[in-house]
Amino acid sequence: MPRPSYARLFRTTTFRLTLVYLALFLASVLTILGLIYWFTAGYAARQTNATIAAEIAGLHEQYQRRGLVGLADVVADRAREPRTAGIYLLASPRFQPIAGNLQEWPKVEPDANGWMNFGISGTHAEDGQEHPARAIAFTLPGGYRLLVGRDMREHQIYQERVIASLGWSLLLTVVLGVLGGVLISRHMMHRLEAVNALTRKIMSGDLHERVGIRGAGDEFDELARNLNAMLDQIEHLMASMRHVTENVAHDLRTPLTRLRSRLELALLDSEADADDYRTVLQATIAEADRLLTVFGALMSIAETEAGTVHAPFAPVRLGSLARSMVELYEVVAEEKGMRLETAIDGDPAVSGNDQLLSQALANLLDNAIKYAPEGSRITVAVAPAVGGTGPRLTVTDAGPGIPEADRDRVLQRFVRLESSRSTPGNGLGLSLVAAVARLHRARLTLEDARPGLKVSLVFPAETGGKSDRREAAGISVPA
Amino acid sequence: MKLLVIEDDREAAAYMVKGLKESGHVVDHAADGTQGLFMAGSENYDVLIVDRMLPGRDGLSLIEVLRATGITTPILILSALGSVDDRVRGLRSGGDDYLTKPYAFSELLARVEALGRRAAANAPATRLEVGDLVMDLLTRTVRRAGKPIDLLPREFQLLEYLMRHAGSVVTRTMLLEGVWDYHFDPQTNVIDVHIARLRQKVDRDFDPPMIHTIRGAGYCLRA
Numbered sequence: 001m002p003r004p005s006y007a008r009l010f011r012t013t014t015f016r017l018t019l020v021y022l023a024l025f026l027a028s029v030l031t032i033l034g035l036i037y038w039f040t041a042g043y044a045a046r047q048t049n050a051t052i053a054a055e056i057a058g059l060h061e062q063y064q065r066r067g068l069v070g071l072a073d074v075v076a077d078r079a080r081e082p083r084t085a086g087i088y089l090l091a092s093p094r095f096q097p098i099a100g101n102l103q104e105w106p107k108v109e110p111d112a113n114g115w116m117n118f119g120i121s122g123t124h125a126e127d128g129q130e131h132p133a134r135a136i137a138f139t140l141p142g143g144y145r146l147l148v149g150r151d152m153r154e155h156q157i158y159q160e161r162v163i164a165s166l167g168w169s170l171l172l173t174v175v176l177g178v179l180g181g182v183l184i185s186r187h188m189m190h191r192l193e194a195v196n197a198l199t200r201k202i203m204s205g206d207l208h209e210r211v212g213i214r215g216a217g218d219e220f221d222e223l224a225r226n227l228n229a230m231l232d233q234i235e236h237l238m239a240s241m242r243h244v245t246e247n248v249a250h251d252l253r254t255p256l257t258r259l260r261s262r263l264e265l266a267l268l269d270s271e272a273d274a275d276d277y278r279t280v281l282q283a284t285i286a287e288a289d290r291l292l293t294v295f296g297a298l299m300s301i302a303e304t305e306a307g308t309v310h311a312p313f314a315p316v317r318l319g320s321l322a323r324s325m326v327e328l329y330e331v332v333a334e335e336k337g338m339r340l341e342t343a344i345d346g347d348p349a350v351s352g353n354d355q356l357l358s359q360a361l362a363n364l365l366d367n368a369i370k371y372a373p374e375g376s377r378i379t380v381a382v383a384p385a386v387g388g389t390g391p392r393l394t395v396t397d398a399g400p401g402i403p404e405a406d407r408d409r410v411l412q413r414f415v416r417l418e419s420s421r422s423t424p425g426n427g428l429g430l431s432l433v434a435a436v437a438r439l440h441r442a443r444l445t446l447e448d449a450r451p452g453l454k455v456s457l458v459f460p461a462e463t464g465g466k467s468d469r470r471e472a473a474g475i476s477v478p479a
Numbered sequence: 480m481k482l483l484v485i486e487d488d489r490e491a492a493a494y495m496v497k498g499l500k501e502s503g504h505v506v507d508h509a510a511d512g513t514q515g516l517f518m519a520g521s522e523n524y525d526v527l528i529v530d531r532m533l534p535g536r537d538g539l540s541l542i543e544v545l546r547a548t549g550i551t552t553p554i555l556i557l558s559a560l561g562s563v564d565d566r567v568r569g570l571r572s573g574g575d576d577y578l579t580k581p582y583a584f585s586e587l588l589a590r591v592e593a594l595g596r597r598a599a600a601n602a603p604a605t606r607l608e609v610g611d612l613v614m615d616l617l618t619r620t621v622r623r624a625g626k627p628i629d630l631l632p633r634e635f636q637l638l639e640y641l642m643r644h645a646g647s648v649v650t651r652t653m654l655l656e657g658v659w660d661y662h663f664d665p666q667t668n669v670i671d672v673h674i675a676r677l678r679q680k681v682d683r684d685f686d687p688p689m690i691h692t693i694r695g696a697g698y699c700l701r702a
Contacts, residue, residue: 285583285695292581296664327633328659331672359663366666429666 014188018181022174029173033166041159048150052136055086055148068144075099075146085151087120087133093143102147110137120151132156191220195227207235243412244298251294251427259287297428304356304435316354318382318391318459319347325358326380329365337374340365343381348391350459352440360436363429364395364455371399372452390442390459398452407446433457480525480595481505485515485541486557487533495528498584499591512536519545524552525595528587531558531569539572546573553594557582566662585696589648596647607642610702612681612689614642621681628680633658637677641690641700650697674698 055078063071075088079101089100097104106118114136121130135149194211201209210231211224266272266280326342333340350357361380368378376398383392402410411434437444437457447454482504486492492508499506507522509515512535519527519541527545531538542554556574558565569577575597576590607614611624619635621628630638636658641649651670655661674690682688691699 282695289583292583293664293666295581296579300663324659328661328665328669328673331676332667332669335672335675355662358661359665362661362663362665369667 012185012189014185015181018177018185022177022181025177026170026173029170033170037162037166041162044155044158048134048152048155052134052148052150056136056138059146059148063140068140068142071140071146072099085154087135087147087149087151089145089147091145091147093145095145098144100147105145105147106133106135114138116147116149195223198227202231207231207238240412248298252291255287255291259284259291262287294428297432300359301428301432301435304432304439313351313353315349316352316357317347317349318357318393319344321354321358322361322380322382322393325361325365329362329369333369333378336369338369338372339377341377341379343379345382346384348382348384350391350440350442352459356436356439360433360457361393361395363433367429368395368397368399368453372397373399376452385459385461388461390461392456392458394454394456396449396452396454398449401448401451401453402446404448410446411444480592481507481523482526482528482591483507483509483515483519483522483524484528485509485512485519485533485538486528486530487511488530495584495587498588502588504591512538512541516541516544519550519552520548526591527552527554528591529554529556529574531556531560539569539574542573553597555587555590555594557587583650583695585648585693586650586652589650589653589697592647593644593649593653596644607639609642609645609700610689611685612642612702614639623681623685626684630677630680633673634677634680637673638681638700641698645700645702648693648696648699653697 059071059074062074066073072090075090076099078084078086079088079099084101087100087102089102089105090098091100091105092098095105102120106116106120108116108118110116116135116137118133118135119130120133131151131153133149134152135147137145137147139145198209198211210228213221213224213228215221262280262284266277269276272280322342322344326340330340365378365380372378378398379394379396381392381394381396383394385391410430412431433455434444436442440457441460443456443458445456445458447456482499484492484495484499484506486495486508487510489510492510496506496508507518507524509518512533514535515529515533516536529538529542533541536544538556538558542556545552545554553575554573555576555578556569557578557580558569559580566577566579575594578587578590605615605617607616613622614635615621616639621630621635621638637654640654640657649657651668652664654670654673655664674692678688678690682690689700689702691701693699
């Protein structure tokens with residue numbers, strides 16, 4: 001199996017589907033990551049604001065109770081707390097620091113809500129780096145100014161971590177998505193390629209190959225099974241065609257050779273007179289007629305099997321059909337000292353072609369009369385639909401029957417059992433019956449009538465029989 | 480009878496023309512559809528024998544044109560296509576009979592002659608008479624030389640067919656189609672047995688025999 005090139009990979013439907021899927025997947029992952037950010041980093045920021053607001057509330061209370069001096073005390077106390085993240089500064093109206101842990105009033109303009117973002121360094125930041133800070137400023141009565149805020153270093157680190165991990169997650173998602181897409185589409189392509197490779201092999205004439213089934217029960221297995229079933233059917237048809245061709249060659253060539261040599265001999269015979277020639281010609285015509293019969297029978301089978309009988313199926317009354325055919329054959333049976341009896345129960349209708357069904361019954365009667373012993377009884381029975389099975393047409397004779405092992409074989413073209421070599425016939429009768437049965441989705445069964453042969457055509461039940469014509473009825477030979 | 484054979488295969492046509500001429504008919508030949516249409520339209524023929532697949536103009540469309548222009552000459556279609564469906568389409572296009580290749584010449588001749596006498600054969604009659612054999616179609620009774628002959632319904636139909644085609648050869652296939660409406664050939668010659676039965680009733684006690692076997696062709700009823 002050729003390795004699929006990557007240029008081809010990008011053209012495959014599965015890969016394109018994977019890309020679309022990846023885009024959708026990314027969109028949803030981005031939404032989720034956004035939510036995560038909102039709930040983590042965003043929450044921390046909101047938490048900072050809430051803390052500052054609480055501090056302001058506390059300081060405000062102190063100011064209410066103890067005035068500016070009390071406020072300055074509290075600010076100084078809080079600013080002295082070790083390693084506090086809080087930033088406090090009480091300043092004079094001219095921004096001269098009075099108390100707090102900021103050296104000077106930050107030189108930034110507050111935003112519309114009074115928030116200021118600035119950098120702090122020096123004593124407050126122990127690591128010596130500049131830390132981001134966020135604070136809110138008030139002007140107290142008398143022009144004094146109060147600033148309350150937080151060192152945002154911790155928050156910043158946390159936010160950076162969150163963003164970094166979200167970024168990595170996104171990257172990983174894309175990588176995994178692309179990788180998965182490539183793997184999935186390559187896997188699909190491999191399985192499709194297997195089917196393609198098989199079709200190429202078949203096109204080049206190797207009909208024995210089959211697609212491997214993994215047993216996963218998925219669509220590919222179903223495709224493989226259907227393909228294999230199709231190939232089996234094709235192989236069967238090819239084999240039967242080959243069989244037929246060989247037999248046609250044999251069964252037509254032999255009489256043609258006989259015919260030819262008969263004519264040749266007649267020409268060679270120098271003493272032949274007009275009467276001799278006439279005899280030879282008549283024999284020749286009889287031979288040609290036999291050939292035509294074989295040819296006609298073969299054509300009928302071929303047309304029936306190919307389903308080229310397009311004349312639409314119409315309801316056919318089995319009882320009437322059987323009576324009419326029995327009436328035609330009754331006299332023939334009587335001539336041979338047999339009794340042709342009927343056991344017709346009702347007049348069930350089946351959907352079919354009356355000519356073909358008549359011909360099938362005629363062939364069965366031909367056979368019965370040919371093989372059954374003198375004085376025996378042949379019965380044609382028609383039974384209406386019972387339960388799950390449709391109407392049934394049965395011909396029973398008291399002849400030698402067909403050995404169980406040969407029952408499958410006799411349905412093939414040109415097959416004649418050793419025991420019947422001496423009787424006239426071309427070995428096509430039952431083949432046509434089988435073909436007609438298949439066309440009508442009827443089950444053809446050969447059974448032992450002890451003694452004799454019982455041939456039944458069991459038609460499909462009406463329900464469901466119309467909806468599904470695709471499935472050809474099988475021919476089964478019960479043990 | 481005056482016949483027109485429209486057939487493109489020269490050899491098949493020559494053989495057919497020779498055979499039909501030897502059987503006492505006047506035969507013309509057209510090698511393609513266009514010429515055939517022209518000849519069929521300009522001359523008065525009793526029966527047209529039309530090959531289904533023709534160069535120039537297809538056999539079926541030729542028949543449709545002839546029928547459309549009001550020419551009712553009986554037509555026998557010859558075709559290599561023999562399925563039930565092909566046959567139905569052939570007859571639907573306006574053909575009167577259908578014969579699948581390869582055929583026996585005797586079959587062709589019998590069918591052509593039957594078609595030629597078709598007008599007479601299909602005439603709504605109440606009474607058929609051949610020699611001393613009389614069939615009353617209303618009372619469904621048959622008499623020969625005044626003596627009643629008792630026939631089963633199918634035997635009656637068989638004899639009616641033979642009497643309607645009295646004097647010409649009818650083949651076994653024609654009988655199977657005309658009397659039983661089966662369009663296939665059974666392996667055994669069931670028709671022979673039926674004819675033998677009919678003979679028992681029509682010919683055994685009378686002289687001369689009327690139902691004759693024509694070797695290699697079929698049967699003929701004549702006085």
